[in-house]
Amino acid sequence: MAAIPDFVSGAMEHWGLVTYRETALLYDRNISSSANQQRVATVIAHELAHMWFGNLVTMKWWNDLWLNEGFASYIEYKGVHHVHPDWQMLDQFLIADLHGVMKLDATLASHPIVQTVENPNQITELFDSITYSKGASVIRMLEDLVGAEKFRLATTNYLNNNIYRNANTNDFLNELEALNFDFDVK
Numbered sequence: 011m012a013a014i015p016d017f018v019s020g021a022m023e024h025w026g027l028v029t030y031r032e033t034a035l036l037y038d039r040n041i042s043s044s045a046n047q048q049r050v051a052t053v054i055a056h057e058l059a060h061m062w063f064g065n066l067v068t069m070k071w072w073n074d075l076w077l078n079e080g081f082a083s084y085i086e087y088k089g090v091h092h093v094h095p096d097w098q099m100l101d102q103f104l105i106a107d108l109h110g111v112m113k114l115d116a117t118l119a120s121h122p123i124v125q126t127v128e129n130p131n132q133i134t135e136l137f138d139s140i141t142y143s144k145g146a147s148v149i150r151m152l153e154d155l156v157g158a159e160k161f162r163l164a165t166t167n168y169l170n171n172n173i174y175r176n177a178n179t180n181d182f183l184n185e186l187e188a189l190n191f192d193f194d195v196k
C-alpha cells in the first residue's frame with residue numbers, strides 16, 4: 011500500500027499494489043481525528059474488497075460498475091466492523107450511504123444503477139454515489155431479503171464460478187436465484 015501526493019482518486023486497487031491519496035492512508039494518532047482513523051480503515055477495507063470484487067472477478071463492461079463499487083462499498087463496512095465492532099460501522103452505513111444517496115436519488119439527476127455506456131465520458135459519470143452508495147444499499151437490501159447465510163453462499167458461488175473471468179449483473183442474480191426462493195429475486 012502506498013500513499014501518493016496529489017493522487018487523483020481516493021484510492022486504486024491494482025492487484026498487489028494499492029495506491030491512495032495521502033489523506034486516505036496516512037494516520038497519526040497525535041494529529042488525526044477518530045473520523046480520520048475510521049476513514050482510513052474503511053478505504054483500506056474497500057480497496058482490499060476489490061481484490062475479489064473487481065480483480066478476481068471483473069465486470070464484463072462499465073455498465074455493471076455497480077458490481078465492483080457497490081460490493082466494495084458494502085463490504086468495507088463489514089470488514090471494519092469485523093475488526094472494530096465498537097465503531098458501530100453497520101449503523102454508520104445508514105447515515106453515510108443509504109440516507110446520503112437518497113438526496114440525489116430523489117432528484118431528476120438520478121439514473122439507473124445499471125446504465126448504458128458508449129463513450130469514455132459516460133464511464134467517468136458513472137463513478138458517482140448512485141453506483142457506490144445506492145449500489146451498496148441494494149446489495150445490503152438483497153442480503154436482508156434472502157438472509158445472511160444464503161447471501162454469503164450465493165456471493166461465494168458467484169466469485170468461484172466466475173474466477174479469473176468477467177461477469178455481469180445477471181451472473182450475480184442468477185446465483186441467488188439458483189438457491190430456489192419462493193419469490194423472484196430479480
Ligand SMILES: [Zn+2]
Pocket residue numbers: 056060078079082
Ligand atoms: Zn472502489
